[in-house]
Amino acid sequence: MIRDSVTLGELERDALTEIVNIGVGRAASSLRKMIGDQVTLSVPAIDIVSQRRAARLISEREAAELVAVRQDFDGAFAGRALLIFPESNSLELVRAVTGESLSAEDLAEMEREALTETGNVILNSCLATIANMLKRSLAMTIPEVLHGNSAALFEIDDAGDEDGLVLFLYIDFAVRKRDIRGYIAMIMDIPSLEKLKELLDEFIARVVGDDG
Amino acid sequence: MAEAGAEQVRSILAAAGASGSWDWNIAADALRIDSRFAELYGLEPEAATRDLPTATFFAAIHPADRPRIRIAVAGMLAGAERFSKEFRVLAPDGSTLWMHGRGQAHLDENDAPVRFTGLLIDVTERKRTEERLRIAQSAGGVGTFEYSDGFATATVSSEFCQLLGLHPAAVLPVRTINSVLCDGEPLLLPQPGSDAIGDTLEAVFRIVRNDDGSHRWIARRGEVVREGSGYRLIGVIYDVTAAKEQEAKLRELADTLEMRVQQEVAERREAEEALRQAQKMEAVGQLTGGIAHDFNNLLTVIIGNIDTVVRRMDMDHDPRMRRSLENALKGAERAASLTQRLLAFSRRQPLEPKTIDIARVLTGMSDLLTRSITETIAIRIDTDAELWKVEVDPHQLENAVLNLAVNARDAMPSGGGLTIEARNVEVRDALPGGCLPGAYVVVSVIDSGTGMSPETVAKVFDPFFTTKEVGKGTGLGLSMVYGFVKQSGGHITIDSTEGHGTAVRLYLARKQQDVLLEAEERRPSARMGNADETILVVEDDDDVRAYTVGILRELGYQVVEAQDGDGALRLLGGHDVGATLLLTDVVMPRMSGPELASRARALHPELRVLFTSGYTRDAIMRDDRLDPDVDLLSKPFTYATLAAKVRELLDRGH
Numbered sequence: 001m002i003r004d005s006v007t008l009g010e011l012e013r014d015a016l017t018e019i020v021n022i023g024v025g026r027a028a029s030s031l032r033k034m035i036g037d038q039v040t041l042s043v044p045a046i047d048i049v050s051q052r053r054a055a056r057l058i059s060e061r062e063a064a065e066l067v068a069v070r071q072d073f074d075g076a077f078a079g080r081a082l083l084i085f086p087e088s089n090s091l092e093l094v095r096a097v098t099g100e101s102l103s104a105e106d107l108a109e110m111e112r113e114a115l116t117e118t119g120n121v122i123l124n125s126c127l128a129t130i131a132n133m134l135k136r137s138l139a140m141t142i143p144e145v146l147h148g149n150s151a152a153l154f155e156i157d158d159a160g161d162e163d164g165l166v167l168f169l170y171i172d173f174a175v176r177k178r179d180i181r182g183y184i185a186m187i188m189d190i191p192s193l194e195k196l197k198e199l200l201d202e203f204i205a206r207v208v209g210d211d212g
Numbered sequence: 213m214a215e216a217g218a219e220q221v222r223s224i225l226a227a228a229g230a231s232g233s234w235d236w237n238i239a240a241d242a243l244r245i246d247s248r249f250a251e252l253y254g255l256e257p258e259a260a261t262r263d264l265p266t267a268t269f270f271a272a273i274h275p276a277d278r279p280r281i282r283i284a285v286a287g288m289l290a291g292a293e294r295f296s297k298e299f300r301v302l303a304p305d306g307s308t309l310w311m312h313g314r315g316q317a318h319l320d321e322n323d324a325p326v327r328f329t330g331l332l333i334d335v336t337e338r339k340r341t342e343e344r345l346r347i348a349q350s351a352g353g354v355g356t357f358e359y360s361d362g363f364a365t366a367t368v369s370s371e372f373c374q375l376l377g378l379h380p381a382a383v384l385p386v387r388t389i390n391s392v393l394c395d396g397e398p399l400l401l402p403q404p405g406s407d408a409i410g411d412t413l414e415a416v417f418r419i420v421r422n423d424d425g426s427h428r429w430i431a432r433r434g435e436v437v438r439e440g441s442g443y444r445l446i447g448v449i450y451d452v453t454a455a456k457e458q459e460a461k462l463r464e465l466a467d468t469l470e471m472r473v474q475q476e477v478a479e480r481r482e483a484e485e486a487l488r489q490a491q492k493m494e495a496v497g498q499l500t501g502g503i504a505h506d507f508n509n510l511l512t513v514i515i516g517n518i519d520t521v522v523r524r525m526d527m528d529h530d531p532r533m534r535r536s537l538e539n540a541l542k543g544a545e546r547a548a549s550l551t552q553r554l555l556a557f558s559r560r561q562p563l564e565p566k567t568i569d570i571a572r573v574l575t576g577m578s579d580l581l582t583r584s585i586t587e588t589i590a591i592r593i594d595t596d597a598e599l600w601k602v603e604v605d606p607h608q609l610e611n612a613v614l615n616l617a618v619n620a621r622d623a624m625p626s627g628g629g630l631t632i633e634a635r636n637v638e639v640r641d642a643l644p645g646g647c648l649p650g651a652y653v654v655v656s657v658i659d660s661g662t663g664m665s666p667e668t669v670a671k672v673f674d675p676f677f678t679t680k681e682v683g684k685g686t687g688l689g690l691s692m693v694y695g696f697v698k699q700s701g702g703h704i705t706i707d708s709t710e711g712h713g714t715a716v717r718l719y720l721a722r723k724q725q726d727v728l729l730e731a732e733e734r735r736p737s738a739r740m741g742n743a744d745e746t747i748l749v750v751e752d753d754d755d756v757r758a759y760t761v762g763i764l765r766e767l768g769y770q771v772v773e774a775q776d777g778d779g780a781l782r783l784l785g786g787h788d789v790g791a792t793l794l795l796t797d798v799v800m801p802r803m804s805g806p807e808l809a810s811r812a813r814a815l816h817p818e819l820r821v822l823f824t825s826g827y828t829r830d831a832i833m834r835d836d837r838l839d840p841d842v843d844l845l846s847k848p849f850t851y852a853t854l855a856a857k858v859r860e861l862l863d864r865g866h
Contacts, residue, residue, distance in 0.1 A: 014280050018287035025293040029323050042294070044382075057379050060422060061388050133290060170381075207286040208279040 006165060006193040008048055012200045015207075016130075017046050020169055020184075023129030027122040031175070034121070035097050040174045041122070043184075047168040048193070054166035054185055055150040062086045068146045068153050069119025073127050076136035077195040079164075079188035081127060082146075082153060083119045089180045090115060096175035116143050126184060134199040154187070164189050167196075229333055231311065236266060236328040238289055243268050249332065252311075254304030274300035274308065281313075288317050288328045295330055298339070310339040354448045357434075359386065359401050361442035366401055375430060375449055377421030394418040400432060401445065409436055413447045416456070429456040504551045505799060508826030508847035509753045511551065515544045515848045516759040523851065548848050551826075565603045565700065567723050570634045570653055571595040573606055574613065581617055581632075588627030589620075595634040600722040602653050604700045609655075609720075612693040616657035616716050619690065623661025623714060631658040639719070647703035651722035658715040664708040672706060693718075740855075741769035745862060749773045750780040750796040750808060751824070756847075760795065760824075763851050764858070777803025777811075784815050791819060793862060798825035798844075820861050824849065 008016065024041035031039040049057065058066065067090040069083045085093060094107060094114040120143045131138040146153060154166070164187045173180035188196070232249025236242075242263035245253075250260045253272040269285065270278050277299035284297050295315035300308050315330025346369075349355060355372025366389060370380040376392045378384065386401045393400060397417050402409055413434035420427055434447015518541045522534070574593050581591055613632065620630050633656045639649050664672070672690050693716075697704045703719035741747075747769050751757035757773055764771045772791065774780035777800060784791060794812050798805040809821045826847045845857045 011279055011283065015283045018283050018292065021294075022287050022290050022292040026291055026323070028293065029319070040293075060378060060391070061381075061385050129291075204279070204283065208282045 006048060006190055006197060008046075008197065008200070011204055011208075012197060013046060015200050015204050016167075016196075017043060019130050019133045019203075020046065020126055022133065023126035024122065024171060026129060027125035030121045030125065031097070031118065034117075035175075037175070041171060043169050043171050045170050049166050049168055051154045051164050051166055051187065052156055054168050054187075055154040055156050057168065058084065058150040058153075058183060062150070064088055065147060066150060066153060067115065068148075069115055069123065070144045070146055071120070071123050071127075072141040073138045075131065075138035076134070076199065077138075077188060077192035079186050079192055081123045082183075082185040082187070083123055084153060084183040084185060085180065087147070089182065092178055093118060093173070093175065093180050096178050096180070112145050115145050119143050119145070123184070134196075134203055136199060154185070165193055167193070230331045231309075231334045232332040234269065234315075234330055234332075236269065237263075237326075238328060239326050241266055252301060252303060252309075252332065272301045272303075274302060276300075285328070288315065289325060291317070291319075291323070291325055293317055295328070298335060301332075309334055310336040352450070354450045356448050357389075357401070357445070359445040361402075361439075361444065372449060375428075375451055376419060377423035377426075392419040392422050394420060394427070400430075400449075409443065409445065411436060413445060416452060427453075429453045505826035507547065507551045509756045511544055511548050511848035512826075513753075513755040513759050513848075515541060515548070515850055516763065518544065519851045520759075520762070544848070564607075565605050567601050567603050568606050568609075569599060569601060570609070570655060570720070571599045573609055574632060574634060574655075577610055577613060580610075580614065584614065584618060585621050585630065586627075589624055590629045591617075592629065592631045593633075594631065596636050598636070599634055600636050600651065600653050602720040603723040604702070604720055605696075608696045608700075612696050612718065613655065613657065615690070615693050620657055620659035620661060620714070623659050623663070628660040628713075630660075632656070633658070636722075637719070647705075647719050652703075652719040653722060655718040655720065656715055658713065660713040663710040663712050663714055665710055669706055669708050690716075741767045741858070741862070743768065743770050745793070746770040746772065746791045747793045747795055747858065748780060748783060748791040750775075750777065750794070750800070750805070752776055752797060752800045756797075760854065763854055764795075766851075767855050767858075769858075776800055777808040780808055781811060781815070784812055784819075791816065793820045793822060793858065795822045795824065795858070798823050820864075822857060822861055 020043045024043055028039045028041040031041075047057075065087045066084055067087050068085070070080060072078075072080045091107065091111065094111050097114050097118055098107070098110055123143065124140065127138050127140060150156075167186040167188060169184040169186075171182050171184055173182060230248070232252050233246045234249060235244040237244070240263070243266045244263060245255075245260055245268070247257055247260040250257060253268070255268075270282060273281055281297055281299050284292075284295060288295050293316060295313060295317075298310060298312050301311050303309050311332045312335045313330055313332055315328055317325040318327040318329065320326050345356075349369055349371040353371070353375070355375045356369040357366050357372055358368075359366040364387070365383045365385050367382060368384050368389075373380045373384065376389065378388065378392070386403055389401055390399050390403060394417075397419075398415065400417055413432050413436065415432050417430045417432065418427065419430050429452045430449050431452045432447055432449050434445060437444045437446060518537055522537050522541070525533075528534075574595060578591075578593060581593075585591055617630060617632065624630070633654075635654050635656070637652045637654045639647060639652060642648055694704055697718050697720075701721060705717045705719070706714065707717075708714040741764070747764055749757060749760050749764065749771060750773070751760060752775060754775075757775070761771050761773050772783055774783055777796075780794070780796070794809060796805040796808055800808075805823050805825075809823075812819055813821070822843050822845055824845045824847055843857070843861055845854065849857075
């Protein structure tokens with residue numbers, strides 16, 4: 001059960017979706033510049049779920065092993081951001097980003113670097129946009145690439161004492177007419193989510209004004 | 213924008229179904245709209261020709277949707293790329309229209325948004341259809357899916373996800389959908405390498421819901437739409453678990469029908485068996501009763517005649533003959549006692565209840581008990597000091613106690629203790645088994661023997677049920693006791709624990725007026741009659757009649773005899789016969805003893821009546837006891853008993 005203090009209302013959810021969409025829009029624009037081709041990114045839906053549930057959400061949808069780019073953030077609110085792809089899709093992404101010309105060996109060699117770079121662009125854009133729109137600042141660590149199943153990525157163990165919540169974003173990628181699905185997950189503790197919710201309310205008040 | 217050009221664009225947009233277009237200049241903070249947008253928002257047509265405040269964009273939007281759209285627009289102004297929102301617009305005619313606003317941001321060379329343009333498309337019809345579809349799905353519990361050949365995902369409704377226990381999503385990987393299926397089930401949607409799709413989607417699947425792990429049955433229905441070399445599957449799923457469970461229940465019912473019929477039949481057979489057993493017992497009872505009757509007549513003759521011989525002859529001359537006759541008499545008496553037991557079993561023994569003191573009866577039995585019970589068993593008789601009186605047949609009570617004592621003995625082959633108690637007991641609440649509240653004297657026979665299992669206890673009162681080896685018991689003992697207690701209006705309980713012993717308790721109702729009527733039993737003595745006392749003997753058995761008449765004449769009475777009721781009435785009708793006593797058999801052909809007695813009394817009210825019987829059946833018994841007015845002489849009788857009974861009757865005043 002997720003407590004009320006961190007449950008997002010409809011408007012808060014809309015606002016966060018909008019902000020994240022601005023972020024991924026900026027990321028798409030950066031990627032376009034990087035690879036010189038059409039890139040679109042959109043976030044159709046967000047959820048706040050437990051770490052365990054987040055792991056299940058992904059395992060429900062993805063049978064294959066996963067690859068993720070991880071970055072920690074700290075500031076007004078703190079947490080850990082993950083950009084997650086099915087492993088098969090990650091090579092697609094690398095191929096899309098690097099162009100079709102690479103051999104399989106080169107591709108494998110490039111994978112880590114390309115993923116790190118792509119993940120950095122997307123996560124950075126999202127987090128920076130969130131900070132910017134909410135008029136706060138966030139500091140980010142250097143990105144890392146991880147492989148594993150969803151339980152490993154969400155640090156689920158048998159003890160079941162993980163108490164963090166996950167801001168879960170579904171993202172649709174389209175790069176060079178390839179459809180790639182992925183997920184952004186931001187693992188935060190309750191005080192951080194409460195802070196985020198509070199900042200979202202401030203943002204809504206600013207934008208909506210009297211109509212709220 | 214030239215007027216003609218604008219008009220051209222407007223008509224193209226109108227043809228495309230657009231209800232308006234806008235151009236939001238972010239840098240100048242101004243909004244331009246076309247004439248259809250103005251019309252939709254209820255603005256003057258000239259509003260389409262000039263810059264408007266940007267707030268105009270939100271003016272006609274339904275208040276409930278406005279914050280959401282403001283947030284989305286704020287996103288566009290801050291750098292989001294696409295705007296695609298559905299919202300309600302309040303039209304000037306008062307109607308509410310659903311609009312799909314689609315827009316995009318125009319960026320400058322620094323990626324900063326400078327303009328935000330877009331179209332409004334009326335989707336009211338579609339919204340209503342969606343609404344109906346949504347309600348149809350949620351109300352009907354129906355989830356929809358659409359799958360295109362070759363894709364790894366399917367488009368699904370939220371109800372679809374809910375039915376399978378999956379997290380709601382618009383698009384699900386086929387693999388995820390199929391993962392809820394139980395092992396061995398066909399695929400819900402085709403996966404790479406799965407069999408070719410048939411012509412119909414009609415099928416039922418067993419699944420394990422992903423969220424709560426419950427097992428459900430899901431039906432799939434739909435159509436296969438062929439498109440070129442490929443196809444699309446459009447269909448629905450719904451839960452049919454309830455129907456399936458009902459089906460299974462019905463099937464189980466059908467499957468177990470045979471078994472249940474067998475069970476019913478077995479139960480009925482058992483009931484029939486019990487009834488048959490009861491009927492058999494009734495028949496055996498009648499038979500034994502009948503045999504006993506005839507036997508008693510025969511024994512009357514045998515005992516009577518031996519008796520006569522013994523009395524008439526001077527035996528001292530021939531001791532051998534005397535011994536022989538005494539042995540013959542002993543044998544006949546044993547036969548008489550056997551007959552008595554047969555009658556007791558058939559519950560047709562005439563009871564002669566008397567108001568008695570049970571303590572005295574039990575004390576009187578101690579000799580008999582000591583003789584019947586082996587020395588390894590310690591006998592203790594214990595009675596309350598002020599024991600209430602009861603009204604029962606004392607001989608039958610003795611018989612019952614003896615029977616129980618013998619059973620107790622047999623339950624203690626290696627010795628033990630036998631306690632016979634009599635206690636005053638007030639029963640406050642009705643006891644199980646039908647003992648009503650009231651005052652009772654409870655006679656208990658308690659042993660420390662082997663005890664019985666509950667199954668055995670349930671059957672001990674059944675006639676011919678015996679735990680003893682073949683030849684050791686008749687199986688009639690407890691049945692006789694039960695018959696006697698019930699016939700006496702009492703109650704019997706049995707408590708037994710295997711390995712610890714058995715206690716049988718006879719509840720005999722307290723006799724309220726404690727007047728002790730029991731006199732010392734008169735020793736039958738031959739008391740003579742005289743010639744002015746005429747006795748009419750009616751007996752269908754010639755030998756018994758001859759014997760009876762012989763004794764009475766010997767005693768000095770005037771005797772007339774008849775073979776049946778009609779003959780007797782004829783004699784009584786004649787003036788020359790002044791009978792004092794009618795001695796009649798109870799059971800006779802054509803006219804029974806009691807019938808004769810009542811008709812004879814009609815003629816001679818002063819006439820005294822003595823019945824004789826081998827058994828009495830219902831003829832002279834009320835509630836299984838002798839009517840107090842009726843005198844009965846049980847067969848076989850002897851010279852002495854007949855003499856005493858007749859004398860007693862004649863001497864009894866009216």
